[in-house]
Amino acid sequence: MYINSMGAYVPKERVTNESFEAINGLTPDWIYQRTGIQTRSKAADDENADTMALEAIENAIPGLPYDIKDVDLIVAAFYSVYDTVATTAHVAQREYGISGAKALYVSSACSSFINGLEVVEGYFAMGKASRALLICSEKNTYYSNPEDPKSGHLWGDAAVAYFISKERVSESDIKILDVYTEGLGHIGKGTGGVRLRPAEDGIVMPDGRDVFIHACRYMIHALRHSLEKTGLNHTDIKRFICHQANKRIVAQVAHQLDLGMDDFLNNIEELGNTGSASAPLVLVQHKDDFEKGDKAALMVFGGGYSCGCFIVEF
Numbered sequence: 592m593y594i595n596s597m598g599a600y601v602p603k604e605r606v607t608n609e610s611f612e613a614i615n616g617l618t619p620d621w622i623y624q625r626t627g628i629q630t631r632s633k634a635a636d637d638e639n640a641d642t643m644a645l646e647a648i649e650n651a652i653p654g655l656p657y658d659i660k661d662v663d664l665i666v667a668a669f670y671s672v673y674d675t676v677a678t679t680a681h682v683a684q685r686e687y688g689i690s691g692a693k694a695l696y697v698s699s700a701c702s703s704f705i706n707g708l709e710v711v712e713g714y715f716a717m718g719k720a721s722r723a724l725l726i727c728s729e730k731n732t733y734y735s736n737p738e739d740p741k742s743g744h745l746w747g748d749a750a751v752a753y754f755i756s757k758e759r760v761s762e763s764d765i766k767i768l769d770v771y772t773e774g775l776g777h778i779g780k781g782t783g784g785v786r787l788r789p790a791e792d793g794i795v796m797p798d799g800r801d802v803f804i805h806a807c808r809y810m811i812h813a814l815r816h817s818l819e820k821t822g823l824n825h826t827d828i829k830r831f832i833c834h835q836a837n838k839r840i841v842a843q844v845a846h847q848l849d850l851g852m853d854d855f856l857n858n859i860e861e862l863g864n865t866g867s868a869s870a871p872l873v874l875v876q877h878k879d880d881f882e883k884g885d886k887a888a889l890m891v892f893g894g895g896y897s898c899g900c901f902i903v904e905f
Contacts, residue, residue, distance in 0.1 A: 593713060594903065595722075595754040599875040600643050601862065602748050605630040615740045622744050628837020631747035631863025633755060639673040641682045643750035644728035648683060651752045656761040657722070659687050662754070664720035667695045667868045668707025670726045670787060671734055671794070672696070679796050681725055693720065696725025700785060701834050701892030703727065703867035704751070705901055709770050715757040717802040725753045729866035731880035737791040742796035745836075747863030751871045754829035767876075768886070768902040769817040775896035779805045785894025796894070806892035807843045808837060814848075814890050821902055825850065827886055828902070830877070834891040835869035844890070856880075856887075867893065874903070881905040 607630050608619035623629060635645060639747040647863070652659060667679035676697035693714070699706045705729045713788070714720040731746035756764070776782055780801040796802060810833055818824065831854055833841045836860050845852055855871050858865075863870060870889045881887065885905045892898050 592767040593716060593756050593759050595656055595760055595764055596651045596654035596715065596755050597751065597753045597875050598647045598649070600646035600650060600750045601873050602632050602634040602638065602643070602743070605634065605861070606633050608744070611737060611743070611744045613618050614737050615743060617740060617744060619695070625839070626745060627723065627859055628745065628863050629860050632749055632865065633732050634748040638730065638751070639733065639875045640669070640671055640728040641673050641679050642751050643685055644679045644683065644726045644750065644752065646689045647728065647750040647752040648724070648726070651754060655754055658826065660689055660720050662689050662724045664711060664714050664723040665689065665692050665726070666710055666723060667696045667726045668698065668703040669698050669729050670698045670703055671866060672727045674752035675732070679728060683724065683726060686700045686829070691753070698896045699772070699897045701836065701867045701869070702891045702893030702897040703846070704871050705770065705889070705891055705899035706772050706903055708767070708896070709772050711755055712770055721757045723755045725755060727751050727868045728869060729868045731794060731866055732744060734787055734789060735838070736793050739795055741799060745864045747865045748795065749862060749865040749868045749872050751875055753869050753871065761867045768904055769820045770901045771813055771820065772818045772899035773897065775809060775898060778896060781896055784896060794837040802894065803837065803840060804836070804894055806840050807847065809891035809896070810844055810892050811847055812833070813898045814888055817888065817900040817902050823886070823902070828888045829881065829885040830887050831855045832873045832889045834865065836864050836892070837872065847884045
């Protein structure tokens with residue numbers, strides 16, 4: 592598979608650590624020391640997961656080497672949906688008049704994007720599609736409660752859009768070397784570690800410590816699986832990107848891999864936890880930092896639980 596073009600949308604507003612002290616009693620230094628977050632992105636009241644997704648698609652279109660109407664598969668993959676009936680995939684199909692394409696929604700919490708990538712891979716393998724649009728758009732602040740002292744200060748908003756083809760279509764395409772995912776609902780707190788129940792208390796993280804422990808362990812597990820599958824070593828990877836849940840998780844993953852923080856790309860300090868959009872967003876933001884032949888590995892961990900990794904070559 593090949594990434595033909597990718598785009599992103601990040602809302603302009605930033606919510607500072609200082610704003611939480613009067614709301615939930617957490618000091619700016621306490622938040623920063625435990626999360627690595629200084630500010631987080633926040634969508635406007637008139638924005639939602641669908642509108643942000645369309646902005647990300649618009650950002651990707653100028654680099655697209657074919658007409659968007661040539662897309663025959665649209666996958667929306669994220670958890671903070673605006674509508675679970677008329678999904679973001681269908682909204683994009685209608686906006687751009689992409690007739691004849693399959694349109695669907697998948698979710699596995701913060702692993703959603705990579706699971707969506709694997710769904711695309713499956714459709715390609717079956718011969719049922721050849722050009723796909725993968726959308727990931729998280730408006731966490733639509734569901735989060737800033738008064739929650741456990742996780743109300745973590746969340747940010749952002750969206751990404753990736754155009755993917757079965758075969759190479761241009762010299763600038765980024766090759767996807769491997770995609771790996773694994774469901775982990777049977778480990779640790781599993782289905783209770785993180786939850787999103789809109790009619791109850793929104794998005795919450797009842798047991799952050801359990802999430803932390805398993806995120807560190809299983810992002811490495813997923814990475815090692817992909818490295819083994821591709822025959823690569825850590826030294827073959829120019830930069831690593833983790834799900835941006837907590838900068839201390841990234842530091843722990845780096846430590847366990849005997850790597851430095853300079854080997855990892857991050858955006859959590861400015862944007863907070865932008866959910867399943869976070870790791871692919873980091874790649875979009877740093878795509879111009881890579882040269883031909885460079886490789887990047889993206890690792891994720893999702894509530895529920897789940898993990899995944901994909902490796903790309905520029």
